[in-house]
Amino acid sequence: MTTTIPNKEPQKIHPHKFAMWVAMGSIVMMFAGMTSAYIVKKNQSSWLQFDLPLIFWYSTGVILASSLTMYLASKAMKAREMSRYRTLITITAGLGLAFLVMQYLGFKDLEARDIAMIGPKSNSAVSFLFVITVLHMLHVLGGVIALVTLFARAFRSSVKNYSAVPVEVVGTYWHFVDALWIYLFLFYNWIG
Amino acid sequence: MSNEAVLHAHSDVATHDAHGDHSHEHHHHETFITKYVFSQDHKMIAKQFLITGMVWAVLGGLMSVLFRLQLGYPDATFPWLESILGKWAKGGHITPEAYYALVTTHGTVLVFFVLTAGLSGTFANFLIPLQIGARDMASPFMNMLSYWFFFGASIVMLSSMFVETGPFSGGWTAYPPLSALGDASPGSKTGMDLWIVSMALFVVSSLLGGLNYIATVLNMRTKGMSMTRLPLTIWALFFTAVLGVLSFPVLLSGFILLIFDRNFGTSFYLSDIFINGVGALPNEGGSAILFQHLFWFLGHPEVYIILLPAMGMVSEILSVNSRKPIFGYMAMIGSLFAIAILAFLVWAHHMFVTGLNPFLGSVFVLLTLLIAVPSAIKVFNWLTTLWRGNIRFTPGMLFAIGFVSLFISGGLTGIWLGNSALDIHLHDTYFVIAHFHIVMGVASMFGMFAGIYHWFPKMYGRYMNNTLAYMHFWITIAGAYMIFWPMHYEGLAGMPRRYYDYSIWESFKQFQDLNRFISLVAMIVFAAQFLFLFNFFYSIFKGRKLTTLNPWEANTLEWTTPIHPGHGNWVGEIPEVHRWAYDYGKDGKEFIQQTTPVGPDESHH
Ligand code: HEM
Ligand SMILES: [Cu+2]
Numbered sequence: 121m122t123t124t125i126p127n128k129e130p131q132k133i134h135p136h137k138f139a140m141w142v143a144m145g146s147i148v149m150m151f152a153g154m155t156s157a158y159i160v161k162k163n164q165s166s167w168l169q170f171d172l173p174l175i176f177w178y179s180t181g182v183i184l185a186s187s188l189t190m191y192l193a194s195k196a197m198k199a200r201e202m203s204r205y206r207t208l209i210t211i212t213a214g215l216g217l218a219f220l221v222m223q224y225l226g227f228k229d230l231e232a233r234d235i236a237m238i239g240p241k242s243n244s245a246v247s248f249l250f251v252i253t254v255l256h257m258l259h260v261l262g263g264v265i266a267l268v269t270l271f272a273r274a275f276r277s278s279v280k281n282y283s284a285v286p287v288e289v290v291g292t293y294w295h296f297v298d299a300l301w302i303y304l305f306l307f308y309n310w311i312g
Numbered sequence: 313m314s315n316e317a318v319l320h321a322h323s324d325v326a327t328h329d330a331h332g333d334h335s336h337e338h339h340h341h342e343t344f345i346t347k348y349v350f351s352q353d354h355k356m357i358a359k360q361f362l363i364t365g366m367v368w369a370v371l372g373g374l375m376s377v378l379f380r381l382q383l384g385y386p387d388a389t390f391p392w393l394e395s396i397l398g399k400w401a402k403g404g405h406i407t408p409e410a411y412y413a414l415v416t417t418h419g420t421v422l423v424f425f426v427l428t429a430g431l432s433g434t435f436a437n438f439l440i441p442l443q444i445g446a447r448d449m450a451s452p453f454m455n456m457l458s459y460w461f462f463f464g465a466s467i468v469m470l471s472s473m474f475v476e477t478g479p480f481s482g483g484w485t486a487y488p489p490l491s492a493l494g495d496a497s498p499g500s501k502t503g504m505d506l507w508i509v510s511m512a513l514f515v516v517s518s519l520l521g522g523l524n525y526i527a528t529v530l531n532m533r534t535k536g537m538s539m540t541r542l543p544l545t546i547w548a549l550f551f552t553a554v555l556g557v558l559s560f561p562v563l564l565s566g567f568i569l570l571i572f573d574r575n576f577g578t579s580f581y582l583s584d585i586f587i588n589g590v591g592a593l594p595n596e597g598g599s600a601i602l603f604q605h606l607f608w609f610l611g612h613p614e615v616y617i618i619l620l621p622a623m624g625m626v627s628e629i630l631s632v633n634s635r636k637p638i639f640g641y642m643a644m645i646g647s648l649f650a651i652a653i654l655a656f657l658v659w660a661h662h663m664f665v666t667g668l669n670p671f672l673g674s675v676f677v678l679l680t681l682l683i684a685v686p687s688a689i690k691v692f693n694w695l696t697t698l699w700r701g702n703i704r705f706t707p708g709m710l711f712a713i714g715f716v717s718l719f720i721s722g723g724l725t726g727i728w729l730g731n732s733a734l735d736i737h738l739h740d741t742y743f744v745i746a747h748f749h750i751v752m753g754v755a756s757m758f759g760m761f762a763g764i765y766h767w768f769p770k771m772y773g774r775y776m777n778n779t780l781a782y783m784h785f786w787i788t789i790a791g792a793y794m795i796f797w798p799m800h801y802e803g804l805a806g807m808p809r810r811y812y813d814y815s816i817w818e819s820f821k822q823f824q825d826l827n828r829f830i831s832l833v834a835m836i837v838f839a840a841q842f843l844f845l846f847n848f849f850y851s852i853f854k855g856r857k858l859t860t861l862n863p864w865e866a867n868t869l870e871w872t873t874p875i876h877p878g879h880g881n882w883v884g885e886i887p888e889v890h891r892w893a894y895d896y897g898k899d900g901k902e903f904i905q906q907t908t909p910v911g912p913d914e915s916h917h
Contacts (some may be wrong), residue, residue, distance in 0.1 A: 134531075135450035135528070135532065136451070138526075139451065139526075139527040142522075146523070146557045146558065147561065149557075149561040150561035150562065150565050153562035153609065154568075157566075157580075157602055157606060160599070160605065161580070161599060165597060166597035167597075238572065238576040240577045240594040240595065241594075242579065244578065244580055247578040251568060251572055
């Protein structure tokens with residue numbers, strides 16, 4: 121099987137891509153569980169009102185920008201512009217890291233304002249924000265690691281690998297964690 | 313995309329066509345380690361799940377014998393208990409702490425490790441590729457990880473039984489505050505830490521497995537195998553995986569919040585608590601009910617995760633051994649679908665007495681009772697499949713029929729419990745114990761036994777012994793009813809579950825003899841399981857050898873593989889499928905395999 125046989129049947133979705141979609145459904149359920157618990161809890165007694173860290177607005181901008189670079193990266197990959205592709209995924213990973221740092225600074229901000237996130241003095245309102253945000257950060261971190269793996273692969277010259285599947289899988293995931301943050305951000309601001 | 317491409321983890325799949333010829337043989341370099349330990353062959357992984365599940369079934373069963381000893385003979389002392397349990401049975405009497413630890417671990421292990429991992433882990437792995445015509449799972453590597461996460465969970469759970477303060481003892485549902493406060497009970501300390509770690513690993517294992525099963529069923533079917541030609545086993549395993557993938561993450565959320573309450577001083581679930589010897593806790597504003605919502609949002613789908621694989625296998629085995637097509641194939645799929653949807657909408661029926669708004673309660677009553685409709689459709693279809701069948705009473709068939717009986721008995725008591733007004737009386741009594749052991753515990757065990765007896769020849773190329781199997785069946789079904797039927801009466805009389813000693817309660821003294829009877833039968837039934845275990849392991853090595861490919865004269869694809877299929881399942885091309893799986897007794901033919909092309913003068917089914 122060395123030649124490319126044209127495929128007459130309608131192309132099914134690649135199993136890895138498909139598995140990624142199912143996994144995203146699973147992650148959605150996890151965050152849905154968290155945010156519903158948040159709503160249930162909010163409607164009970166002693167719920168603290170506080171202002172979100174301002175930096176979350178900027179981190180939102182950063183993660184949005186990273187989605188754009190990710191999109192351009194997979195376009196470059198499909199056009200076989202490998203050096204452009206490598207630059208773009210590096211930028212994407214960098215923006216991802218910047219996002220993580222900014223979230224962390226957001227927690228610092230709360231701390232500076234004496235709003236306890238955990239510990240006996242904490243209020244569930246803040247604890248929820250903290251736990252959910254950390255959980256999301258872990259998912260972004262997973263994406264950054266995946267990007268670094270892609271990056272390493274693109275540099276390994278021994279393998280001439282032009283399959284777009286891994287990039288597409290990682291790209292889908294990246295847009296997903298972006299959308300997830302947008303959802304959480306809207307939730308914190310207008311629902312929570 | 314070809315199956316080979318994925319099997320060999322080629323990343324360059326673009327050059328493969330959809331159904332290229334796979335005529336070349338597979339020659340993997342296999343060492344003992346890659347073949348039996350870190351295997352990526354779905355059939356070996358299935359056996360790993362099965363045998364680990366069996367180990368847990370024996371351990372969990374033994375635990376129940378130990379706590380039944382306490383319930384049946386609350387005044388007796390058993391010096392030998394002290395020699396095996398040490399300080400947990402001082403003076404030959406199981407301590408209250410040990411009793412609760414045993415009940416909790418029994419529940420956790422049986423629900424998650426035996427009837428989830430042991431059941432769908434085994435049969436989803438074994439049957440999905442074989443029955444849909446695939447060489448392996450979508451990602452064999454993830455599949456292997458799924459087993460090893462389960463193995464890790466098992467080791468951690470096992471180790472929790474040997475820590476100083478004992479395993480977790482707050483019930484399999486792990487409600488806070490017992491699960492959230494180390495000071496609340498001995499089992500809430502290290503035991504609970506290990507319990508959470510173990511369950512987290514288990515959730516990861518389930519998610520990896522489920523992801524794979526879904527991707528495989530939807531993407532890797534052989535040519536001609538449309539969704540409506542799938543055997544019902546596959547449909548059931550598919551819905552099981554969907555339920556798992558959507559509900560386990562919610563449980564994980566609940567556990568994450570629990571971990572924060574335990575270790576980082578947050579107050580998600582805790583409020584206004586005073587512990588003897590510790591004093592008042594600072595936690596304020598939390599809600600223990602919140603955990604119950606998160607738990608039962610998984611917990612109820614979980615019971616169907618346990619049941620659906622059994623339903624699927626029973627449908628298949630009943631049809632094969634009645635020599636008749638399954639009655640109402642599409643209705644069977646539709647009812648599976650309805651059950652899967654409803655499973656997500658009924659969780660609060662476990663919470664009728666938590667102070668739930670009665671109006672909300674009545675909505676959950678309605679949704680809960682709706683489940684009776686698809687359940688009844690399934691029962692009707694099983695019975696009509698049996699009706700006037702040319703029945704072959706193989707051991708697998710007996711267990712399948714036993715499953716139907718148990719499902720009817722236990723489903724009916726579900727309807728009682730589903731009425732919130734009745735549930736106020738019945739909640740947390742032995743009635744609930746009887747209900748779920750019959751409909752879930754024993755019924756799914758029967759599904760599992762049916763599956764093992766039926767597919768053992770495919771797994772090991774040998775038969776199991778029939779005489780032992782018949783003895784196993786009759787003792788188990790008679791025993792199961794003798795154990796759980798009387799519990800309904802105890803529950804109706806208000807006898808609560810999870811008490812250590814009923815003999816000191818005026819209202820429940822009367823049940824002393826009954827409890828002793830139940831304990832006695834439980835021990836006999838436990839002992840009878842060794843008939844099965846012996847049969848299983850003996851037959852692996854010494855059972856009568858298979859001489860034909862298709863011992864049960866069944867239609868499905870797994871029986872077209874060689875007696876000992878290698879990694880890749882079929883030697884040449886994967887066969888093409890031309891018909892559904894249930895052409896039994898059609899046009900005067902005993903059975904027509906799925907691989908047989910439709911003849912020119914064949915009638916429509
Ligand atoms: C007609 C169908 C069914 C109905 C209406 C129903 C209803 C209920 C209700 C209302 C309860 C809560 C009782 C209480 O705690 O007070 C319950 C408990 C339970 N049911 Fe069912 N059920 C049905 C079928 C099933 C099936 C098919 C399974 C499993 C395969 C199952 C497994 C369980 C379990 C495990 C519990 C108890 C969990 C615990 O508290 O430890 N039920 N059922
Ligand atoms: Cu339920």
